[in-house]
Amino acid sequence: MNTLKEGVTAPQGFLASGINCGIKEKKFDLALIYSKIKATTACLYTTNKLKSAPIVVTKEHLWKNKKASAIIINSGNANTCNGIKGIKDAKAMAVTIASYLNFQEKEVLVASTGIIGTPLPIKRITRGTKELVNKLSENGGHDAALAIMTTDTVPKEYSCRFKINNKVVTIGGMCKGAGMIHPKLATTLAFITTDISINYKLLKEALKNSVAKSLNLISIDGDTSPNDMVAILANGKALNDRIVQKDNNFYKFQKALDEVLINLAQMIVRDGEGATKFIKLHIKNAKNYSQAKKVAFAIANSPLVKTTFFGEDLNWGRIINAIGYSDTYLDINKVDIYLGNILIVKNCLKVSFHKNKLKKILQEKEIYLKIDLHEGEKELTIWTTDLSLDYVKINSCYPT
Amino acid sequence: MNTLKEGVTAPQGFLASGINCGIKEKKFDLALIYSKIKATTACLYTTNKLKSAPIVVTKEHLWKNKKASAIIINSGNANTCNGIKGIKDAKAMAVTIASYLNFQEKEVLVASTGIIGTPLPIKRITRGTKELVNKLSENGGHDAALAIMTTDTVPKEYSCRFKINNKVVTIGGMCKGAGMIHPKLATTLAFITTDISINYKLLKEALKNSVAKSLNLISIDGDTSPNDMVAILANGKALNDRIVQKDNNFYKFQKALDEVLINLAQMIVRDGEGATKFIKLHIKNAKNYSQAKKVAFAIANSPLVKTTFFGEDLNWGRIINAIGYSDTYLDINKVDIYLGNILIVKNCLKVSFHKNKLKKILQEKEIYLKIDLHEGEKELTIWTTDLSLDYVKINSCYPT
Numbered sequence: 001m002n003t004l005k006e007g008v009t010a011p012q013g014f015l016a017s018g019i020n021c022g023i024k025e026k027k028f029d030l031a032l033i034y035s036k037i038k039a040t041t042a043c044l045y046t047t048n049k050l051k052s053a054p055i056v057v058t059k060e061h062l063w064k065n066k067k068a069s070a071i072i073i074n075s076g077n078a079n080t081c082n083g084i085k086g087i088k089d090a091k092a093m094a095v096t097i098a099s100y101l102n103f104q105e106k107e108v109l110v111a112s113t114g115i116i117g118t119p120l121p122i123k124r125i126t127r128g129t130k131e132l133v134n135k136l137s138e139n140g141g142h143d144a145a146l147a148i149m150t151t152d153t154v155p156k157e158y159s160c161r162f163k164i165n166n167k168v169v170t171i172g173g174m175c176k177g178a179g180m181i182h183p184k185l186a187t188t189l190a191f192i193t194t195d196i197s198i199n200y201k202l203l204k205e206a207l208k209n210s211v212a213k214s215l216n217l218i219s220i221d222g223d224t225s226p227n228d229m230v231a232i233l234a235n236g237k238a239l240n241d242r243i244v245q246k247d248n249n250f251y252k253f254q255k256a257l258d259e260v261l262i263n264l265a266q267m268i269v270r271d272g273e274g275a276t277k278f279i280k281l282h283i284k285n286a287k288n289y290s291q292a293k294k295v296a297f298a299i300a301n302s303p304l305v306k307t308t309f310f311g312e313d314l315n316w317g318r319i320i321n322a323i324g325y326s327d328t329y330l331d332i333n334k335v336d337i338y339l340g341n342i343l344i345v346k347n348c349l350k351v352s353f354h355k356n357k358l359k360k361i362l363q364e365k366e367i368y369l370k371i372d373l374h375e376g377e378k379e380l381t382i383w384t385t386d387l388s389l390d391y392v393k394i395n396s397c398y399p400t
Numbered sequence: 401m402n403t404l405k406e407g408v409t410a411p412q413g414f415l416a417s418g419i420n421c422g423i424k425e426k427k428f429d430l431a432l433i434y435s436k437i438k439a440t441t442a443c444l445y446t447t448n449k450l451k452s453a454p455i456v457v458t459k460e461h462l463w464k465n466k467k468a469s470a471i472i473i474n475s476g477n478a479n480t481c482n483g484i485k486g487i488k489d490a491k492a493m494a495v496t497i498a499s500y501l502n503f504q505e506k507e508v509l510v511a512s513t514g515i516i517g518t519p520l521p522i523k524r525i526t527r528g529t530k531e532l533v534n535k536l537s538e539n540g541g542h543d544a545a546l547a548i549m550t551t552d553t554v555p556k557e558y559s560c561r562f563k564i565n566n567k568v569v570t571i572g573g574m575c576k577g578a579g580m581i582h583p584k585l586a587t588t589l590a591f592i593t594t595d596i597s598i599n600y601k602l603l604k605e606a607l608k609n610s611v612a613k614s615l616n617l618i619s620i621d622g623d624t625s626p627n628d629m630v631a632i633l634a635n636g637k638a639l640n641d642r643i644v645q646k647d648n649n650f651y652k653f654q655k656a657l658d659e660v661l662i663n664l665a666q667m668i669v670r671d672g673e674g675a676t677k678f679i680k681l682h683i684k685n686a687k688n689y690s691q692a693k694k695v696a697f698a699i700a701n702s703p704l705v706k707t708t709f710f711g712e713d714l715n716w717g718r719i720i721n722a723i724g725y726s727d728t729y730l731d732i733n734k735v736d737i738y739l740g741n742i743l744i745v746k747n748c749l750k751v752s753f754h755k756n757k758l759k760k761i762l763q764e765k766e767i768y769l770k771i772d773l774h775e776g777e778k779e780l781t782i783w784t785t786d787l788s789l790d791y792v793k794i795n796s797c798y799p800t
Contacts (some may be wrong), residue, residue, distance in 0.1 A: 049730065134457065313796070315516075318623075320450055325450075347516075
């Protein structure tokens, strides 16, 4: 499998672009992804009861067809809690793109991200659409990735290439972070393109599987956004034998899609709001998946654990404490904790270890934390961040 | 009902003291409460699977008797994750007190608070016990309240007095904050003394009721400690007709106990780690208690809501967003939000309001936030704080 530099324009038959249309002062704020051939499309949405207008419109558009030709995305405004006007504006975004590119409005997915409850400056968006369409290019993926950023400090793109029966297949993707990150089925905005030929049912299943191993295993602050959406467009341009059953080719595709989504998910964590640490949290020997996940997220979402990592000091009692209040039955007296590969807690008791060695591990930007529950045989790894002064600064000053 | 200045020594027959025994450098770190008459005692414990050694010992002591004569508490060390030595040390604390005061070790409750996983400096504690006993006095409640502080900036005491059949009854209490505060049955350390005569069953029931209305309705950081304990000692010195049924006198007592615990709970929130805001969060017209509580704590525990209050700017989208992901079914489009008494969101849509008026409310130290769910008739008020730069500073530098 080869890793590439480009994102959503890496697969054949996809163009993209990004511009500033005036929602933000200078930065790019409007992105477009376009497939020359109508693509089989699967989508996962936020589980928040509060849903943005573009989520409502996109769901309606995909309801029957499961096909799309384009995705338009704006940043700087979530178009959420805007009532009827919100829905109208989201539809207008689709209509304008469809008329420029000469297909049905139902073939357009719409997404927004940014501040909640401020009316979308729709005129700026529709006015900008012409430029957006004109800029469409085979190298436009990076501009599109720039245009969906909110508090992200870097754009997030990933793609890879593999072969099915001698046909080259490519998957590309982009996503945004960087706060309000807590997985509930789907989290954040992520857009995946691929030129594979596959039926809708298997495309959706593969997406679900990959999201479960990636975006659903990260947490920055425990907040779930009303705008979350993960969409995948498969346009068949690779001309492989269409995947219609769970054969070897399906599993090849699944593996590649896992790689793309896991890498994108990790980029979100690495660029988490104010994050100074990337924490790989490995739960070993859990009774089952549910127990592993409950323990992992109790630790990952504890402000006290997060601040102890920010302080580069190991108040390990906070970790064992979070395991203790996680919502699952377990024998706390069997728990072992490793930092890096150093055993620091054995059977819930402190082990004497080399303080300087530990200090050095804590000063690294990437930290590996392993919890052995000795309850069964299930393993799970999730990714999270520390809680820093900058997280509070960023979020207490977010413009309203 | 009269409010008094003293805490645990306000009721008749109780003495208390506080000293520095050397766990901390200078500050008081060891407290004693003593009842001249063996007192009927009820206790609620943390629901964390990780339990401190003193919790284990106290449970064992109260198992049969439901009677106690003293409580010894140290701060600066949680005596948690210390294995067999932890249990021995907690027992030694009880034994030493019992021998000085000439009663059985089973009559002593033990509590600890502070860092997890560091062996208790038991020699300093037993050496200090003589001074602690010598200092016992009718005015010692304040010293005891000082000695149980951890990151608290002020001691927390409250008491009140009322009459039952012409007999004066007093309830006094003290507690500590100020982080790892999230209610699960009982939270934090709180010690209540009263001279009422009441049977064990009703004392326990009254304590449970009051805790549900007070300590269980606060949240600072969503972390639950392994050392939490709420104990009440009733020594009967008021000589009222013993309360043995749920008559008017019981309800009088319940009301007074509510007052003491609600005031103590609010003191914890006001002194929350790094807190700059005291937020009174009122949920109106919920379908039931469970829904009200789920919505309330989703808001109270959201780092994004907390930081927006710290920033004194109203990113109300974060509030409606937290309601949206709270774990309860509701129609988000019916939700109204009030800040102070200003309606800012009606039916999930922004209402135009006077920006300067709002700014002024946000700058106050006490903030009233009301959420009307329009789902039923249940009301609930909880208390919480903002998330400030100082919270992160305090918790990233907590000595280990």
